Amino acid sequence: MTRRERNWLLVAPAGAWFLVMLVLPLSFVFVFSFGERGPAGGYVPAFTLEQYANLPARWTAFKNTMVLAPLGTLAALLIAYPLAYQLAVRTDPRWKTLLLVLVIVPFWTSILIRSYAWIFILGGQGIPALLAALGIEDVRLIYTPFAVTVGIVYGYLPLMVFPIYVALDRLDKRLLEASSDLGARPFATFWQVTLPLSVPGVATGCMLVFILLMGEFLIPALLGGGKVFFVGNALVDLFLQSRNWAFGSAVAFTLILIMLVTVAIYMRLIARLQVRRDDVAIM
Amino acid sequence: MSKTFGDVEAARDLDLRISPGEFLSFLGPSGCGKTTALRMLAGFEAPTRGDVLIDGQVVNQLEPHRRPVNMVFQSYALFPHLSVADNIGYGLRQRRPRLARSVIADKVERALETVRLSGFGKRRVWEMSGGQQQRVALARAIVNEPKLLLLDEPLAALDRKLRKEMQIELQDLQRQLGITFVLVTHDQEEALSLSDRICVMRAGRIVQVGSPQELYDCPASRYVADFVGNSNFFEGRIEEVDGALARLVTGGGQTLAGRASPGLAAGRDGCLSIRPEQIRIGSEPGPGCIEVTVQNRIFLGEHTEYLVRHGGLGNIIVLAPRQAEIGARGFEAGARAFLNWSDEAALILNPD
Numbered sequence: 292m293t294r295r296e297r298n299w300l301l302v303a304p305a306g307a308w309f310l311v312m313l314v315l316p317l318s319f320v321f322v323f324s325f326g327e328r329g330p331a332g333g334y335v336p337a338f339t340l341e342q343y344a345n346l347p348a349r350w351t352a353f354k355n356t357m358v359l360a361p362l363g364t365l366a367a368l369l370i371a372y373p374l375a376y377q378l379a380v381r382t383d384p385r386w387k388t389l390l391l392v393l394v395i396v397p398f399w400t401s402i403l404i405r406s407y408a409w410i411f412i413l414g415g416q417g418i419p420a421l422l423a424a425l426g427i428e429d430v431r432l433i434y435t436p437f438a439v440t441v442g443i444v445y446g447y448l449p450l451m452v453f454p455i456y457v458a459l460d461r462l463d464k465r466l467l468e469a470s471s472d473l474g475a476r477p478f479a480t481f482w483q484v485t486l487p488l489s490v491p492g493v494a495t496g497c498m499l500v501f502i503l504l505m506g507e508f509l510i511p512a513l514l515g516g517g518k519v520f521f522v523g524n525a526l527v528d529l530f531l532q533s534r535n536w537a538f539g540s541a542v543a544f545t546l547i548l549i550m551l552v553t554v555a556i557y558m559r560l561i562a563r564l565q566v567r568r569d570d571v572a573i574m
Numbered sequence: 575m576s577k578t579f580g581d582v583e584a585a586r587d588l589d590l591r592i593s594p595g596e597f598l599s600f601l602g603p604s605g606c607g608k609t610t611a612l613r614m615l616a617g618f619e620a621p622t623r624g625d626v627l628i629d630g631q632v633v634n635q636l637e638p639h640r641r642p643v644n645m646v647f648q649s650y651a652l653f654p655h656l657s658v659a660d661n662i663g664y665g666l667r668q669r670r671p672r673l674a675r676s677v678i679a680d681k682v683e684r685a686l687e688t689v690r691l692s693g694f695g696k697r698r699v700w701e702m703s704g705g706q707q708q709r710v711a712l713a714r715a716i717v718n719e720p721k722l723l724l725l726d727e728p729l730a731a732l733d734r735k736l737r738k739e740m741q742i743e744l745q746d747l748q749r750q751l752g753i754t755f756v757l758v759t760h761d762q763e764e765a766l767s768l769s770d771r772i773c774v775m776r777a778g779r780i781v782q783v784g785s786p787q788e789l790y791d792c793p794a795s796r797y798v799a800d801f802v803g804n805s806n807f808f809e810g811r812i813e814e815v816d817g818a819l820a821r822l823v824t825g826g827g828q829t830l831a832g833r834a835s836p837g838l839a840a841g842r843d844g845c846l847s848i849r850p851e852q853i854r855i856g857s858e859p860g861p862g863c864i865e866v867t868v869q870n871r872i873f874l875g876e877h878t879e880y881l882v883r884h885g886g887l888g889n890i891i892v893l894a895p896r897q898a899e900i901g902a903r904g905f906e907a908g909a910r911a912f913l914n915w916s917d918e919a920a921l922i923l924n925p926d
């Protein structure tokens with residue numbers, strides 16, 4: 292067996308998996324999106340652009356997704372970075388593992404249950420009741436974009452923390468010493484050394500969270516209460532409730548396209564910032 | 575001052591005064607606390623006990639970025655996301671009030687010239703070889719013209735020729751700028767050729783401080799004699815101390831005389847040290863000569879090194895200059911030869 296053949300053999304299982312689980316379904320979605328809804332729902336083969344022409348009917352879902360997914364990603368980043376920094380740079384190595392485990396612990400419970408907890412916290416008997424006791428009346432939190440943002444930041448925070456933690460943990464501490472030695476104040480060191488060198492972690496974290504958020508439907512369903520819905524909710528509705536597979540496929544395919552374009556632009560931007568740091572001699 | 579890491583005592587009772595404009599070297603084997611001593615001067619470690627003073631001011635609590643001190647790191651610690659020129663200009667960019675861009679660019683260019691890297695400014699640091707990176711690290715520190723420059727084995731990765739050049743460059747620079755240099759090295763030749771004073775360290779302690787010549791000619795202990803230059807050692811019992819001279823009887827019954835180092839007492843164990851280049855080797859017996867058999871001959875260019883064997887003293891290393899050797903036509907392995915040296919060239923020391 293040549294080296295080339297061996298390499299092919301090694302990627303064969305993953306390749307087969309991708310073909311069956313990704314390319315095939317996506318092809319169906321693509322084909323379905325040009326079809327029509329059958330009289331009793333489902334799909335009737337056809338070739339029409341009608342479904343795509345109908346997209347504006349779901350404009351709100353697209354708008355919510357495209358506003359709240361980047362916003363949620365940004366909010367998660369702003370909260371995750373200081374946390375990851377504290378863990379990676381400031382924490383005694385003996386405590387690091389324990390604290391990292393604490394970051395994952397929420398994953399041990401279903402997101403459904405945790406979101407219900409937020410319904411209570413943000414609902415009438417939670418924070419608004421507390422504020423009312425302080426004299427601030429009529430604050431409405433639950434079933435708002437704010438509630439959805441809180442929910443997604445809470446749910447996806449660990450996914451943001453980990454890549455940033457890894458990048459900061461890998462950072463050679465002597466670079467920080469060198470910066471300080473050369474007269475940079477702590478903030479200047481952070482701005483000129485720590486932050487640029489953690490860009491790879493930030494990029495990975497943002498990408499992970501953003502892509503997952505684009506497809507999110509559970510949190511908007513629970514904390515948005517049917518008022519703030521994502522494309523994901525529209526899809527659930529179209530495929531399971533109104534059984535309009537053709538239109539659902541068009542919506543799904545559009546979402547995928549938007550995601551691909553956004554990620555491509557994003558990768559371009561990051562590649563410019565990105566630092567090649569692997570083969571720097573660090574003795 | 576002292577420094578302990580948990581149970582490890584990395585530096586112990588270091589008491590040293592470094593004069594302005596001096597070139598001082600810390601010399602010692604790996605792990606003896608040289609880097610730790612430098613890090614305390616730079617401000618990365620606080621002494622567990624004692625004080626660090628700069629210009630008469632206690633600076634224990636002063637953070638590194640406030641100290642007029644720059645360091646060349648043993649591991650270079652270059653910023654991987656910056657170009658060579660930006661690495662070198664880093665310290666200048668931190669100055670407040672800000673320096674003009676053109677001023678920074680000029681200084682960086684001159685620093686690049688100094689380390690023989692003109693034209694490399696735009697490169698990324700990972701595109702540089704180990705030796706080039708080391709020179710970038712050097713340039714990054716000297717461009718700031720600090721009061722005190724700390725160099726942690728700054729030339730270790732360079733080849734012999736470039737190292738010699740950079741040594742001369744360092745020395746020139748130090749004289750030009752009047753900066754105080756503290757160099758860490760385990761290359762004794764480097765320490766000897768560059769320093770005004772050398773501080774020999776062992777297991778976290780200073781064992782001797784002195785000019786290169788003092789250390790070479792009058793080492794205070796066998797450890798220093800062994801570490802600074804090479805030496806032959808003959809162990810024995812001190813028979814007599816008579817002012818500046820002493821006499822020692824070796825285990826093999828040989829009586830040898832030499833200069834007495836301070837604190838020597840008759841009747842105790844001692845050790846005689848004689849430098850290989852102080853020993854004359856010849857083919858004719860003479861008064862005070864000892865007879866040896868040549869075991870091995872190593873050609874070193876301008877010198878020839880002989881390993882010879884003496885019945886009572888064991889193996890002896892002799893370094894013969896080329897000219898003398900031509901006269902004697904050299905000695906092959908197995909040949910008989912005669913050694914002698916003057917009593918003043920030998921030094922009798924307390925064993926460690």
Ligand SMILES: Nc1ncnc2c1ncn2[C@@H]1O[C@H](COP(=O)(O)OP(=O)(O)OP(=O)(O)O)[C@@H](O)[C@H]1O
Binds near residue numbers: 584602
């Ligand atoms: N941060 C630290 N924590 C614990 N021990 C340390 C630390 N830094 C240094 N040591 C210990 O202190 C001792 C002195 O270390 P140091 O780095 O000063 O040696 P060195 O003389 O610079 O050696 P080398 O020539 O190999 O660079 C060593 O035994 C080392 O293991």
Ligand SMILES: [Mg+2]
Binds near residue numbers: 608609610648726
């Ligand atoms: Mg060291």
